[in-house]
Amino acid sequence: MTESAKALTGQTVRTVDPKVGFYVHQREFAVTVPADDSVSILGSDDATTCHLAVLRHTGNGVTCVAHFDELNIMMAVSSMVNAVKGFSAGCTDGCLELHLIGGFCDDRRMSKKISLQILEAFGKQQEDVHLKTFCVTELNDVVKNGIHWPIIYGIGVDVKTGEIFNASFPDRGPDEVLRSVRTSEGRLMEKIYDSESRQVQIEPFCWYPYRHVEELLAQSDEVLLQCLSTSPLVEPPHFISHIKKMLMFLRDHPCPSVFFPEGKPRVYKRNSEGLWDRVYS
Numbered sequence: 001m002t003e004s005a006k007a008l009t010g011q012t013v014r015t016v017d018p019k020v021g022f023y024v025h026q027r028e029f030a031v032t033v034p035a036d037d038s039v040s041i042l043g044s045d046d047a048t049t050c051h052l053a054v055l056r057h058t059g060n061g062v063t064c065v066a067h068f069d070e071l072n073i074m075m076a077v078s079s080m081v082n083a084v085k086g087f088s089a090g091c092t093d094g095c096l097e098l099h100l101i102g103g104f105c106d107d108r109r110m111s112k113k114i115s116l117q118i119l120e121a122f123g124k125q126q127e128d129v130h131l132k133t134f135c136v137t138e139l140n141d142v143v144k145n146g147i148h149w150p151i152i153y154g155i156g157v158d159v160k161t162g163e164i165f166n167a168s169f170p171d172r173g174p175d176e177v178l179r180s181v182r183t184s185e186g187r188l189m190e191k192i193y194d195s196e197s198r199q200v201q202i203e204p205f206c207w208y209p210y211r212h213v214e215e216l217l218a219q220s221d222e223v224l225l226q227c228l229s230t231s232p233l234v235e236p237p238h239f240i241s242h243i244k245k246m247l248m249f250l251r252d253h254p255c256p257s258v259f260f261p262e263g264k265p266r267v268y269k270r271n272s273e274g275l276w277d278r279v280y281s
Helices: 002-009 073-087 110-123 176-184 213-217 221-228 239-252
Strands: 021-023 028-032 041-044 051-057 063-068 096-102 129-136 141-144 147-150 155-158 164-168 190-194 199-202 266-270 276-279
Touching: 002 129, 002 164, 028 073, 041 063, 051 073, 051 110, 051 129, 051 155, 063 073, 073 110, 096 110, 110 129, 176 199, 176 239, 213 239, 221 239
Parallel strands: 021 041, 028 190, 096 129
Antiparallel strands: 028 063, 041 155, 051 063, 051 096, 141 147, 155 164, 190 199, 199 266, 266 276
16 A cells, blocks of 8 residues: 555656546535546545545446545445445445545645544445555645655546546636535535436525625735644645635625525536536526
């Protein structure tokens, strides 16, 4: 496993084509099959203390990607395993393989805590899960000018071949900001992509007006980093701009029902040009 970690951290970052990739946000997971003609690459990035998990069935190639933080890890792991099992009923060949990437040697030791909790959660599953890649915390850490940094922030998985690579995602849609707001509201891990229908489905959720949005928006970037990041020294360059987009969204859209009329989810399907179109029912 140490060798697989070294191989992964030695890779250069590959940018995923938005027309074939699908981005999994924090506290989301997505599962699909090799025959999926809508998504070829599953993945996520911007993981500092967060961890990215890939669970793949070697018999039928079903692949699941999840973006973990410190909340509700046991429940999230169970959801992930059950999702892969749901596609693997009757498959007698192969096994479940786990690839775990993320975290670094942060001062608060949050990364190590998440690593151990994820391992414990998978160890408590009824199914045998074989750990194949363990590129976390110390194995994903580099020191620059006396500061510890993650080596890998993101990964992609080729759902047809199972190849895992160091990745960045220029596109994080559909509904990038709305899905990020869902995370900020403390929601549980949620399945975001249905490979049977080839659709992205964002279930209705509520948020409440932030009383101090304008005050936060008036703060310096440094203050926002210190207040809103678990690892302020090593966040990617776009972290602050993304936070400001979320704050402006909450300021400008105080009513969630506008986005979920009649309490229905927001559904998207990829068109022939590789773009996500809203599906109305």
